[in-house]
Amino acid sequence: MKTVHLSYPLSAGIIEENAGPQIAALGQFDGVHQGHASVISSAVRLAKQEGIPSAVMTFHPHPKEAMKKGNYEGNLTPLPEKQELLAGMGVDILYVVDFSDSFSQLSPQAFVDGMLMALEVKTAIVGFDYRFGHKGAGHAEMLRELGNGRMNVEIIPPFEQDGKKVSSSAIRSALHSGELEEANRLLGHPYRLRGEVIDGDKRGRTIGFPTANLRLDDQYVVPAKGVYAVRSLVQGEWLPGVMNLGVKPTFQEGVTAPSFEVHLLDFDRDIYGEQLTVDLVSYIRAERKFPSIQELVAQIQADAETARRILDLSK
Structure with missing residues (x-):
């Protein structure tokens, strides 16, 4: 798996080296849990079917850490662990986007045009609750709208176990309460x-x-x-x-x-x-x-x- 560090705006050299038809899973993917795996494996599977590279686009540092907002306390999977897990899932390219203050101000349209279109993402695959752009203004359906026929979008439904949605927040809660077996079950590792x-x-x-x-x-x-x-x-x-x-x-x-x-x-x-x-x-x-x-x-x-x-x- 190749890891590419990106910052906005993308340089001409980065675009020249990495642009081309590809299937990209988008998200923070902290924990790379079973819900995340359902999104990422969909990208890997579709990329193999179409004979083009699979990619994951994630953000570093964690947006909550970068913005000093919310209840950020640390990572379930820091970047090195995330890289190992994604490589094991067969991902070809990992894009690590520098989540800077200026990047956080980016509009949903600018993100689509300046990042996804610039890299020639053919199909973006996201979870049902995916958010992007300034203050999370963009959502999964908006991604499809902004693609405007230039990019396909697949939205993956919630991944559930025992009728409950698998989420990073549920895993954090289980870890805090000593329910390690439950946390590991939700993680899948x-x-x-x-x-x-x-x-x-x-x-x-x-x-x-x-x-x-x-x-x-x-x-x-x-x-x-x-x-x-x-x-x-x-x-x-x-x-x-x-x-x-x-x-x-x-x-x-x-x-x-x-x-x-x-x-x-x-x-x-x-x-x-x-x-x-x-x-x-x-x-x-x-x-x-x-x-x-x-x-x-x-x-x-x-x-x-x-x-x-x-x-x-x-x-």
């Missing part, structure tokens, strides 16, 4: 975090459970505090583990910023400074304060065994 292993207080090693402390690579949506069964990509190998996400109340008070500590099962190698990819598989329990270190250690042992059972069953 495990919720993933990625970061660098950094020095911590090394307390875990003294109680027999060394942990990899993560400094996250991006601003992620932070799930509920607690203990999770996880799989981690370490030195090219996926390994089982258990992660504590929280403020370690047994050892400290007054801390609000959560830490991310991963104990890898049956693993004892130095990985400081390395990148760790962590897939959250199951929520085991909420974080809590223990009356003694001995009771904490006993609970960690139980959590590790619970994680091992869960991960063995979910292979």
Whole structure:
């Protein structure tokens, strides 16, 4: 998959290099969840039928982050994760549009003419709730109107599970409430975090459970505090583990910023400074304060065994 970074107005060089008949899925696609997949897979399928490239056009940074509006708190899928997921879906081109202040002022007509028509998008595929242009003035049906016969538009209906629309907001809500299995079901893949292993207080090693402390690579949506069964990509190998996400109340008070500590099962190698990819598989329990270190250690042992059972069953 080729990734092309765009800013408005498009330069002559960008147009010359990338213009040509193509099928483009349009949207923010944060999470690349099952609803998004229904839009993107439609573009990939149609492009293959017509023998032309499939494209996805998304925006970076997230519009809510760029405009400092709404309840933006982070990404479900930062750009690197989004790239990996889209490449795995068979997308040929990813257009990453710089969502600047000037771009946010663009009228719906200017977006269609200056971006989609300039790239010669033959068919645009969007979700039923797609919005574009200044203050979201454009909607899916308007996209069809503004194409004015120059561009086909396919509008994909809501993707539902158990009678409910799959949405990024529903996934965020599930993550916040500790309903990880529900969030993963809506996503269609495990919720993933990625970061660098950094020095911590090394307390875990003294109680027999060394942990990899993560400094996250991006601003992620932070799930509920607690203990999770996880799989981690370490030195090219996926390994089982258990992660504590929280403020370690047994050892400290007054801390609000959560830490991310991963104990890898049956693993004892130095990985400081390395990148760790962590897939959250199951929520085991909420974080809590223990009356003694001995009771904490006993609970960690139980959590590790619970994680091992869960991960063995979910292979």
